[in-house]
Amino acid sequence: MEKLTDKIAALPHSAQYFSLEFFPPKTSMGFQNLQQRLERMSTALRPLFVNVTWGAGGSTASKSLELAEICQRQLGLTTCLHLTCTNMNRTMIDDALEQAKALGIRNILALRGDPPRSNEYREEDAPPLDEDHEEEFVWAIDLVEYIRKQHGDYFCVGVAAYPEGHSDQSHPEKQDPEFDLPFLIEKTKAGADFLMTQLFFDVNAYQEYEKRLREHPSGVFKTIPIIPGLMPIQSYQILRRTTKLSHASLPKDLLTRLDAVKGDDEAVKRVGVDILSEIITTLKSNPSPGPRGFHFYTLNLEKAVSHILERCHLIPLSSPTITGPNSSDAEDAVAVEETGDFLLINPISNPQPPTKDRRRLSSAANTNPHNRVVVTATTTSSNPDLEAPEDEAGVPRDAINSRANTLAISEGEGSLGREATWDDYPNGRWGDARSPAFGEIDGYGVSLHVSVPQAIKLWGYPVTRGDVSEIFRKHIVGEVNAIPWSEEGLNPETGTIKEQLVRLIGRGWWSVASQPAVNGVRSSDGVFGWGPRNGFVFQKPFVEFFVPGADWVRLREMLNDLEEVTYFAGNNEGEFVASDEESVNPVTWGSFAGKEIITPTIIEAVSFRAWREEAFGIWAEWERVYPLRSPTAKLLREIREDYWLVNIIHHDFLDKDAIWNLLLER
Numbered sequence: 001m002e003k004l005t006d007k008i009a010a011l012p013h014s015a016q017y018f019s020l021e022f023f024p025p026k027t028s029m030g031f032q033n034l035q036q037r038l039e040r041m042s043t044a045l046r047p048l049f050v051n052v053t054w055g056a057g058g059s060t061a062s063k064s065l066e067l068a069e070i071c072q073r074q075l076g077l078t079t080c081l082h083l084t085c086t087n088m089n090r091t092m093i094d095d096a097l098e099q100a101k102a103l104g105i106r107n108i109l110a111l112r113g114d115p116p117r118s119n120e121y122r123e124e125d126a127p128p129l130d131e132d133h134e135e136e137f138v139w140a141i142d143l144v145e146y147i148r149k150q151h152g153d154y155f156c157v158g159v160a161a162y163p164e165g166h167s168d169q170s171h172p173e174k175q176d177p178e179f180d181l182p183f184l185i186e187k188t189k190a191g192a193d194f195l196m197t198q199l200f201f202d203v204n205a206y207q208e209y210e211k212r213l214r215e216h217p218s219g220v221f222k223t224i225p226i227i228p229g230l231m232p233i234q235s236y237q238i239l240r241r242t243t244k245l246s247h248a249s250l251p252k253d254l255l256t257r258l259d260a261v262k263g264d265d266e267a268v269k270r271v272g273v274d275i276l277s278e279i280i281t282t283l284k285s286n287p288s289p290g291p292r293g294f295h296f297y298t299l300n301l302e303k304a305v306s307h308i309l310e311r312c313h314l315i316p317l318s319s320p321t322i323t324g325p326n327s328s329d330a331e332d333a334v335a336v337e338e339t340g341d342f343l344l345i346n347p348i349s350n351p352q353p354p355t356k357d358r359r360r361l362s363s364a365a366n367t368n369p370h371n372r373v374v375v376t377a378t379t380t381s382s383n384p385d386l387e388a389p390e391d392e393a394g395v396p397r398d399a400i401n402s403r404a405n406t407l408a409i410s411e412g413e414g415s416l417g418r419e420a421t422w423d424d425y426p427n428g429r430w431g432d433a434r435s436p437a438f439g440e441i442d443g444y445g446v447s448l449h450v451s452v453p454q455a456i457k458l459w460g461y462p463v464t465r466g467d468v469s470e471i472f473r474k475h476i477v478g479e480v481n482a483i484p485w486s487e488e489g490l491n492p493e494t495g496t497i498k499e500q501l502v503r504l505i506g507r508g509w510w511s512v513a514s515q516p517a518v519n520g521v522r523s524s525d526g527v528f529g530w531g532p533r534n535g536f537v538f539q540k541p542f543v544e545f546f547v548p549g550a551d552w553v554r555l556r557e558m559l560n561d562l563e564e565v566t567y568f569a570g571n572n573e574g575e576f577v578a579s580d581e582e583s584v585n586p587v588t589w590g591s592f593a594g595k596e597i598i599t600p601t602i603i604e605a606v607s608f609r610a611w612r613e614e615a616f617g618i619w620a621e622w623e624r625v626y627p628l629r630s631p632t633a634k635l636l637r638e639i640r641e642d643y644w645l646v647n648i649i650h651h652d653f654l655d656k657d658a659i660w661n662l663l664l665e666r
Contacts, residue, residue, distance in 0.1 A: 004080060015291040017293050018048065024063030024064050030434060048316075051295070085143035100155075109157075110143040110158065139183070160197070162180055195226045203279045203283065263523070265530070273307045433604060433606040463635055472510045477498065494516075513543070514541075520538060544646065545645075567647065586602050
């Protein structure tokens with residue numbers, strides 16, 4: 001039940017520390033796998049504390065609290081719970097704080113969240129907000145003041161800081177650290193104990209920002225912990241999307257290095273480790289009034305952050321303890337070296353001088369002798385330690401979960417490492433649903449990722465289904481650069497099936513995801529290629545789209561007669577049907593020299609179910625852009641209640657037109 005500021009203050013002045021951030025996974029299997037990952041990372045990396053995110057409007061409240069309980073109680077990690085205040089009534093905030101107390105959590109990162117909506121914009125069956133909610137919780141400072149008023153100094157409260165300025169998407173021209181500064185001063189004076197920054201890659205911009213804060217005439221930032229936020233680079237696409245959403249700049253030299261390898265995720269990760277390590281090394285040299293911290297947005301992945309932490313020597317040593325042959329007699333022994341996963345003990349009668357710290361010590365250091373003779377039966381040998389029964393042959397004498405081994409596993413080394421980091425390459429929306437990283441890259445919850453003014457500018461005021469069809473068509477042909485389900489334009493690969501998608505939309509079937517058939521194209525191809533350059537890539541064609549309920553009934557009858565097709569479908573009410581609910585469908589795979597087959601895109605029932613819920617939630621978010629009883633809100637509500645989301649996979653990837661002949665010609 002420690003406050004993180006107390007833990008920071010207890011460190012030596014010149015010490016360095018780090019924290020890790022996680023979000024609640026989308027699926028139950030992802031949750032189970034994240035728990036195993038957390039156990040490894042807590043053993044191998046020893047963060048000073050961990051953060052658990054909170055979905056917009058409390059959308060992930062129960063899952064966030066469940067994850068926070070695992071971290072705080074089960075793993076014994078000091079936990080900082082994120083809490084947003086907008087679009088949450090006072091009761092929800094009170095409940096969250098009381099549950100945090102009950103779990104022993106004493107650290108809160110107070111955030112604003114999405115712009116607030118008044119009661120007019122809430123769904124008809126949603127409970128009304130408190131009468132004074134709009135006046136009480138509009139900005140993060142309101143939450144800070146409320147926590148201090150209700151709970152005094154029980155909680156250690158942090159607030160967000162923006163090295164390149166906060167991007168209020170309604171007024172992008174005001175993204176300037178100087179514009180934000182008065183608000184940050186107010187939040188700090190209201191009771192903030194530490195600052196945690198938005199992710200950044202421009203280290204010069206961060207250094208200038210921290211210097212500006214430390215030297216501010218108000219003095220409020222002189223000694224307060226300022227923890228820079230860093231995001232390990234997992235893939236080129238995720239990097240570009242994240243920096244676009246956060247409005248974090250990418251210096252030209254970094255972008256040039258990443259552009260050179262952008263088609264190969266493994267190479268991108270390697271360059272990303274270099275870049276983050278360079279940023280950390282630079283920041284380490286900056287003067288600081290106290291211990292220097294670093295916060296990592298892990299995206300629920302472990303490999304890249306583990307490499308960065310070890311390379312930058314940020315992983316702390318374990319706390320030394322003195323033990324002897326008999327646990328009750330500590331005077332019989334002295335600890336001479338701490339290796340990070342065990343203590344080497346020598347009898348006091350034969351003391352040895354301390355040796356240089358080594359993160360990775362040979363297992364021979366505490367297993368003497370290292371090699372044993374395999375025997376079929378017990379012998380009368382005078383030294384049985386030199387022998388091993390047959391059933392022990394090949395079994396390490398040291399615990400598999402020693403700290404050095406665990407760190408190697410987290411970094412993906414060996415067969416156990418490959419097994420532990422199996423999802424390091426395929427992650428995100430189209431990865432394996434068992435992965436903790438499956439789904440949104442930030443775990444923030446359902447969101448349009450644009451402000452209300454931007455949404456209206458992009459999509460106007462549709463009042464007919466034809467108007468909605470036109471929005472989807474414009475996105476396909478490049479006249480609109482985003483739709484609610486995708487904040488980016490089409491990639492070159494999708495451009496090869498643009499004509500077919502336009503025809504599909506003309507039927508009133510609105511596509512949100514698709515890919516063409518690819519049969520053995522070189523991985524270096526400029527349109528379809530990905531991965532290391534010495535391989536070949538393959539794709540089964542699929543298309544995912546919204547379809548009217550009546551059309552789905554007829555389409556399903558046709559699909560049921562086709563063995564070469566797999567489909568998944570669901571609606572807003574939670575109904576779900578599939579041609580084969582147990583099927584697991586890798587629809588993208590690559591074959592590369594010296595590697596196992598890589599399958600970054602998988603479609604299966606559990607992942608589709610999770611996405612279905614989110615996809616229809618986005619319809620609801622789009623509806624809330626408009627007044628509740630407006631024609632546009634009414635139209636979007638009717639569509640949400642009538643349409644089905646359908647994903648169709650055609651297994652004949654040798655015929656690039658097979659799926660389109662099925663959907664457009666039959």
